[in-house]
Amino acid sequence: MAGLRRKLKFLVTLMTVNLFIFILVFHGGGGQDKGHNKVLVPSKRFWSKLAPSQAYWNRQQQRLDLQHNPILASSNSNNTSDDDDDDVRPVPDWLNDTGLNPDPCQPDYRVTTHVKDYNSLPPRFKDFLLYMRCRSYPLVVDQPHVCQKTRRGEPPFLLLAVKSLAPHFDRRQAIRQSWGRAGVLANRTVVTVFLLGNTTAVDHHPDLSEMLRYENTHHRDILQWDYRDSFFNLTVKEVLFLDWMTTRCPGAQFVFKGDDDVFVNTLRILAFLKGLSGPRARDLFVGDVITNAGPNRDKKVKYFIPESLFVGNYPPYAGGGGYLYSGDLARRLHGASQHVPLYPIDDVYTGMCLRKLGLGPEKHKGFKTFDIEEKYRRNPCAYKGLMLVHSRTPQEMIQIWAWLNDPNLTCQ
Template structure:
């Protein structure tokens, strides 16, 4: 009897162990499923290599900043969304970061514009000086509802002629083919340090007349274009989150708006979810020549760039814009805005798609003078206000003969 009782007890313990193991496995599977399915906007990707892979050792300042953000936003170390110890960051992220001069090895030899960027690269906020009176509906014919297409144009305060040419051509807002189109111009501050005259009074009159300006009070420089993108995404998330599509572009581009609307009309919901079209650049790396506009020193960034679309202009869905807003919080600001957008897309696991009609590097000289070429394109970079006014009638009146 004793031996039989012992065997029965052993079988009972084995059954208990199996039940406990099954419960543990079920809990782990449930947690993995929750992480995967809770939000399509922040989906956890299954790793293709070793799971516990150490961060590569780097002396580059941006890479170390990104490692810090990866740790703070890690769903493993902070599963409830807590961002851990914030003492690693300055108390006010918009004040100059005192660590930079000592942690960037060649800081004292960098151009002043680069020093300024590094000192303030953690700043993601700025006071809004001018905003459209009707919010996302704009003040230029878009109405009060959410637009089908939002044309968000990066501009500079002195570029009055460029903005007016866009209003009279491809950025003419209203209802086009039954679809509402709204145009907004994104601006920073024209700093006297950049040798700009006092133009804020004229800008205020322009805003009163057209109601299509968004202006923040940060210094509008080349390296702050990334901050402009982040501030726009924040505004979009608060005031325009129901817009179906967004076309981001510079104020020296030509956009074939009817062709854009035609392209969007043929998309289904699945195609819309990850829609990001542009002139895609792959296998790029930082320029190391200090004389070049896109120079980034090794002390700041190591590695290659993810695929990204040329910043002259790209098209994306409103849904993806909101996901980019979430991703931008987890990516350290980078001094080149289109590369930064590519980094945010990579964080989402979204690959930018090449759009055949996007020419963000302009056209060959032999083609520039032929208006018929522009009918088949979506976006061309490097156009003057005079060229826009000359080209637009050929797009607006397709009955014109093109041989």
């Protein structure tokens, strides 16, 4: 009976569509000459046949797109529940992803055959591909109350999330003493957290766990997850931070996320945010935007991406040195990230998630991710109107912050 009802529903729908087409043709051709009343039949089918991409990442995106397409998901569900219903074609095997290990954090050895040049790829690609499906890692150092125990007892106006590595003690301390100082700044509540993974012996890092424990005891601003802290895993850090924020700091109004080797003019950022309201504040995402870019095919460059992994152009994205966005958008990015496969370059990945939301980053001239002219670098006034400069040493961060906070500084 269920199959019969579906077939009747299909026939009714088909008749309705045909009637609609007839009305369009009848009314559209009423004012034309009789010789032009011939109905034009499309030479190609409206629905193209689903075919897998040869690039591994693109193929994973195809799968996710179809899994989250309610119409196709419903059709596939109906097809599997009633074998005698031939109205809906089954989803191809390559989209069903058969043979998948239910634990996404176990290495997926199928990639060794699904990526044609897997064996010739650099080790960082092999590691990324094997664990590409894993998005959940243990949080070994947490700050569950950092956003609740502010001096004013209110959610932070600005959350500074700084990507760092375990050995970078001096950078973190310089940030704490300068632009990342937590508390009340310009009458706004600011909270700072440092995002770390695990620097393992595999990458020849010394064991610094005791020093990190000591550092965290004094500052209570470190978040650390138990995953390999590598360049390609910066995307994992992005996803884990968004997950942490939606749980631990959902009330933050704005977020700055950047590297630990940039100088950030927090005062300028707060002044910029003060003038925002409405839709602009809600959808805010500003930085040094890169457009019309694509994967780098030069194997000697650390941003190298082989054609077997990705084909196509990148969406507009903000350079990973640092960007500023709203807390509302952060929560939506968290949801969108579940529909985009991990990509080895984190700032490109964030651009992909923005595109999934139908948004794009806004370019702001105050973000200088490729530095300023050398002749201006020792001029305090050169930094007054900027939001970010890359890169700066710990000593330079402290020096520039002292310049900007000097009450005698006058700039024209």
